[in-house]
Amino acid sequence: MHRHRHRHRDKGYKTGSGYQRIALIGNPNVGKSIIFGLLTGKYAAVSNYPGTTVEVFHGNITLDGKKFLLVDTPGVNSLIPMSEDERVTRDILLSEKPSLVLQVGDAKNLKRTLLLTIQLAEMGLPVILDLNMEDEARDRGIIIDTKKLKEVLGVEVVGTIAPERKGIKTLKAAISQQIPKVPQIKIHYGSVIEDYIERVASYLPETNISKRSLALMILSGDESLRGWLNANLEEATIQKLEDLRDECQKKVKRPVGLIVNEIRFKKAGEITNMVMKKSPQKGGSLSVYIGRASMHPFWGLLVLLLVLYGLYEFVGVFGAGILVDFLEETIFGKYLNPMFIKTIEAIIPVKFLQEMFVGQYGLITMALTYAIGIILPITTTFFIAFSILEDSGYLPRLAIMSNRVFNIMGLSGKAVLPMVLGLGCGTMAVMTTRILESRRDRIIATFLLALAVPCSAQLGVILGMLSALSAKALAIWLFSVLGVLLFVGYLASKIVPGEQSEFFLEIPPIRMPSISNVTVKTAGRAVWYLKEAVPLFMLGTFILFVLDKLKILGVIEKITSPVVVGVLGLPAKTTEAFLIGFFRRDYGAAGLFAMAQDGLLTPVQTVVSLVTITLFVPCLAHFLMMIKERGLRMSLTMLAIIIPVAVLAGGVLNWILRTFDINI
Amino acid sequence: MEEIGKPCRRAARSSTEESLFEDEVLETVWEIREKSEAVRLADVVEELGNEESIRRMQANGLIMIQDDKIYFTEEGECRARDITRRHLLAERLFADVLDLTDYEEDACRFEHVISPEVEEAICTFLGHPPLCPHGRPIPKGKCCELYAKKVQPLVQSLKDLEVGKQAKVLFITAPAMDRLASMGLVPGASIRLQQKKPSYVVEIDETTLAVGEDIAKGIYVKQA
Numbered sequence: 027m028h029r030h031r032h033r034h035r036d037k038g039y040k041t042g043s044g045y046q047r048i049a050l051i052g053n054p055n056v057g058k059s060i061i062f063g064l065l066t067g068k069y070a071a072v073s074n075y076p077g078t079t080v081e082v083f084h085g086n087i088t089l090d091g092k093k094f095l096l097v098d099t100p101g102v103n104s105l106i107p108m109s110e111d112e113r114v115t116r117d118i119l120l121s122e123k124p125s126l127v128l129q130v131g132d133a134k135n136l137k138r139t140l141l142l143t144i145q146l147a148e149m150g151l152p153v154i155l156d157l158n159m160e161d162e163a164r165d166r167g168i169i170i171d172t173k174k175l176k177e178v179l180g181v182e183v184v185g186t187i188a189p190e191r192k193g194i195k196t197l198k199a200a201i202s203q204q205i206p207k208v209p210q211i212k213i214h215y216g217s218v219i220e221d222y223i224e225r226v227a228s229y230l231p232e233t234n235i236s237k238r239s240l241a242l243m244i245l246s247g248d249e250s251l252r253g254w255l256n257a258n259l260e261e262a263t264i265q266k267l268e269d270l271r272d273e274c275q276k277k278v279k280r281p282v283g284l285i286v287n288e289i290r291f292k293k294a295g296e297i298t299n300m301v302m303k304k305s306p307q308k309g310g311s312l313s314v315y316i317g318r319a320s321m322h323p324f325w326g327l328l329v330l331l332l333v334l335y336g337l338y339e340f341v342g343v344f345g346a347g348i349l350v351d352f353l354e355e356t357i358f359g360k361y362l363n364p365m366f367i368k369t370i371e372a373i374i375p376v377k378f379l380q381e382m383f384v385g386q387y388g389l390i391t392m393a394l395t396y397a398i399g400i401i402l403p404i405t406t407t408f409f410i411a412f413s414i415l416e417d418s419g420y421l422p423r424l425a426i427m428s429n430r431v432f433n434i435m436g437l438s439g440k441a442v443l444p445m446v447l448g449l450g451c452g453t454m455a456v457m458t459t460r461i462l463e464s465r466r467d468r469i470i471a472t473f474l475l476a477l478a479v480p481c482s483a484q485l486g487v488i489l490g491m492l493s494a495l496s497a498k499a500l501a502i503w504l505f506s507v508l509g510v511l512l513f514v515g516y517l518a519s520k521i522v523p524g525e526q527s528e529f530f531l532e533i534p535p536i537r538m539p540s541i542s543n544v545t546v547k548t549a550g551r552a553v554w555y556l557k558e559a560v561p562l563f564m565l566g567t568f569i570l571f572v573l574d575k576l577k578i579l580g581v582i583e584k585i586t587s588p589v590v591v592g593v594l595g596l597p598a599k600t601t602e603a604f605l606i607g608f609f610r611r612d613y614g615a616a617g618l619f620a621m622a623q624d625g626l627l628t629p630v631q632t633v634v635s636l637v638t639i640t641l642f643v644p645c646l647a648h649f650l651m652m653i654k655e656r657g658l659r660m661s662l663t664m665l666a667i668i669i670p671v672a673v674l675a676g677g678v679l680n681w682i683l684r685t686f687d688i689n690i
Numbered sequence: 691m692e693e694i695g696k697p698c699r700r701a702a703r704s705s706t707e708e709s710l711f712e713d714e715v716l717e718t719v720w721e722i723r724e725k726s727e728a729v730r731l732a733d734v735v736e737e738l739g740n741e742e743s744i745r746r747m748q749a750n751g752l753i754m755i756q757d758d759k760i761y762f763t764e765e766g767e768c769r770a771r772d773i774t775r776r777h778l779l780a781e782r783l784f785a786d787v788l789d790l791t792d793y794e795e796d797a798c799r800f801e802h803v804i805s806p807e808v809e810e811a812i813c814t815f816l817g818h819p820p821l822c823p824h825g826r827p828i829p830k831g832k833c834c835e836l837y838a839k840k841v842q843p844l845v846q847s848l849k850d851l852e853v854g855k856q857a858k859v860l861f862i863t864a865p866a867m868d869r870l871a872s873m874g875l876v877p878g879a880s881i882r883l884q885q886k887k888p889s890y891v892v893e894i895d896e897t898t899l900a901v902g903e904d905i906a907k908g909i910y911v912k913q914a
Binding site: 103104106108132134135137138141163166168281283284287288291292318321322323326422425426427429430433438439463527528529530531532533534535 | 864865866867868869870871872873874876877878884885887888889891895896897898899900901902904905
């Protein structure tokens with residue numbers, strides 16, 4: 027099912043009987059994606075926080091003439107799924123019949139790695155264990171006797187340092203030459219649970235994984251298995267299984283899932299003690315201190331301010347200022363556009379067609395100029411800055427700092443990850459809401475993303491316009507948007523049913539971002555932007571052109587004028603910006619940018635229009651992703667709330683600014 | 691200051707019907723005395739009935755009745771404090787640790803059967819709590835006096851652990867405990883508390899985990 031859902035970003039691979047499937051499994055943030063990239067030559071997003079991969083990626087690899095299909099999966103802490111992305115991974119093992127599991131583990135966290143190995147062993151799946159990040163383990167004084175571990179587990183164990191490509195050759199050899207073996211770990215869960223495992227197993231059909239492991243999932247109360255049970259068993263049998271589960275639960279007093287987990291951990295601990303040596307560390311390294319400072323109640327705030335200042339300087343001043351000036355005004359304004367205008371006028375004699383390309387709403391003079399002259403430099407600088415933040419491991423620490431603020435909106439600090447990602451691109455961010463625990467959290471986060479989180483392109487344009495006005499303008503915009511975010515978030519937390527979920531998040535170590543990963547990631551995102559945004563810019567511009575030619579634009583402007591002119595106090599032409607904002611949020615902002623440049627907006631109008639368009643509808647791609655993740659009805663409901671809220675907020679701000687005669 | 695922890699002669703714990711009733715009376719008198727100066731016999735009779743048996747306790751040297759008001763004898767007061775203390779400790783144990791909501795009746799039975807050693811162990815285990823779940827003061831015992839001289843409680847919640855300290859996880863009653871468990875936060879794990887604000891951060895081996903206060907409250911540890 028997931029394959030067609032993700033066809034946009036996961037493509038270019040072959041399946042079929044000639045290809046043996048290898049599932050790449052591991053704890054979150056252990057480097058599965060980077061190993062995937064090294065083996066297949068395909069780039070899957072790599073970052074330094076848990077939950078980078080929320081969807082499945084496929085890639086082919088040929089070793090010694092044997093063909094494989096490698097499947098990169100979201101990280102899991104347990105194969106009894108606790109979240110949507112963990113479920114995706116378990117379901118692959120359950121139904122995709124991988125002939126081998128390549129388990130990637132964090133060498134410095136062997137116990138947690140083995141917790142998964144134990145579960146894979148119980149499932150009866152052949153495993154090759156890759157202990158990644160050996161360098162980080164060594165820095166912490168941790169040495170693992172891989173030879174001994176190999177003997178204990180009875181499977182191939184390979185140590186790697188992925189960014190240095192160390193051990194990758196050995197890993198490839200292991201995949202192509204070894205006969206896959208199931209890890210030899212046997213666990214006894216006590217007579218009561220063992221008895222029920224047997225009884226439950228007797229009702230289960232043959233599948234890709236062992237009946238014992240399925241029985242353990244059922245006894246642990248794994249609700250996510252329900253779909254599979256419904257598809258494979260009769261209702262009466264499922265009822266019987268549930269009765270057995272309840273019976274077992276009554277006999278052992280404490281939750282079965284916890285008992286099972288504890289026994290597994292104990293076993294993992296025993297094995298770890300056999301093969302791991304830890305020598306005392308010699309003091310903390312610099313990255314440890316930076317890591318601690320960035321979540322400290324006081325120093326953490328300073329770090330946050332520093333990060334924001336850096337973002338402002340790099341994206342706002344350098345990207346939106348210097349680069350845009352150069353590209354838009356110099357390259358497009360002085361060279362490209364005059365050249366295109368001349369060429370088009372020379373080769374196309376029809377005025378109508380000429381205007382379509384190089385007129386006021388021209389595909390070149392408007393769409394291309396906006397997309398490449400204004401937005402591209404801004405998004406690219408943002409993506410560079412954002413990739414550095416992602417790879418450094420700072421973002422989860424930001425979640426610690428902002429947990430309380432997010433509590434106001436009924437969310438936990440974990441929601442900072444999709445929200446900050448939303449500052450990059452809302453479409454990607456909606457997908458990342460999958461890392462949140464409850465449906466309620468995902469709904470609130472999706473809603474707030476659509477309402478009040480401007481994407482990098484839009485943000486860049488906005489920052490550019492506001493910093494051209496005054497610091498006061500920037501402050502008014504910021505407080506208005508944050509105010510609406512908090513207030514509406516607070517209301518949403520009261521309205522959306524369900525309990526607020528608890529905050530817990532794994533914090534990765536601070537790492538030095540690698541230039542190559544930042545480059546590759548930024549390039550990937552920039553290309554993605556060009557592919558997605560430019561056609562939409564073209565389409566939006568073309569529709570504006572048609573509306574203008576058919577004189578409908580004037581009609582629409584007249585209809586909306588009570589709101590745009592009356593409530594918001596803006597020129598009627600601003601309607602165009604809001605209209606194209608439907609296609610791309612940033613495009614709408616770029617329209618305002620052009621109007622302000624032409625002196626069509628007063629400072630007050632600039633601020634009001636920017637607050638309104640920030641809160642206004644998400645772009646088309648973002649909206650489609652909302653439909654995919656939250657459903658059509660929910661998305662339309664959100665839209666129905668967002669439009670009046672945006673207009674209301676803009677109207678109130680307009681009224682305040684004018685009534686109190688505030689100078690900007 | 692109230693004299694604390696002085697051992698007193700206890701009714702035989704064989705729980706005869708008479709001694710059970712005496713305990714009830716003493717407890718009731720203690721509770722009324724918490725709120726008002728004088729304890730009227732009529733109020734106690736209204737609560738428990740059986741005026742005759744109450745009057746008989748005067749003969750047993752547990753209470754004195756004057757002008758229809760009840761006063762403790764020294765022995766009576768001692769026993770009343772003990773029984774109240776055991777009752778309220780039981781309430782705390784059931785409410786906090788076992789996470790029960792409907793524990794009143796069990797607490798009433800529990801108070802009659804535990805020995806001083808068990809009582810002290812529970813008190814220490816709970817970290818010498820000053821109040822019961824309903825906010826009534828728990829009479830102090832000998833162990834609490836020692837605690838006042840800076841003896842660390844055996845068990846404390848992560849919330850009360852000092853920043854920078856190592857501890858061993860004993861049990862977890864926090865919400866989302868299954869997810870914490872899969873990240874290695876299980877009974878027996880050694881942890882270090884890195885910070886409490888703005889969120890709790892604990893280190894378990896090489897795993898760093900941030901948790902909110904609601905979760906921290908439900909993680910019980912023993913300082914290493």
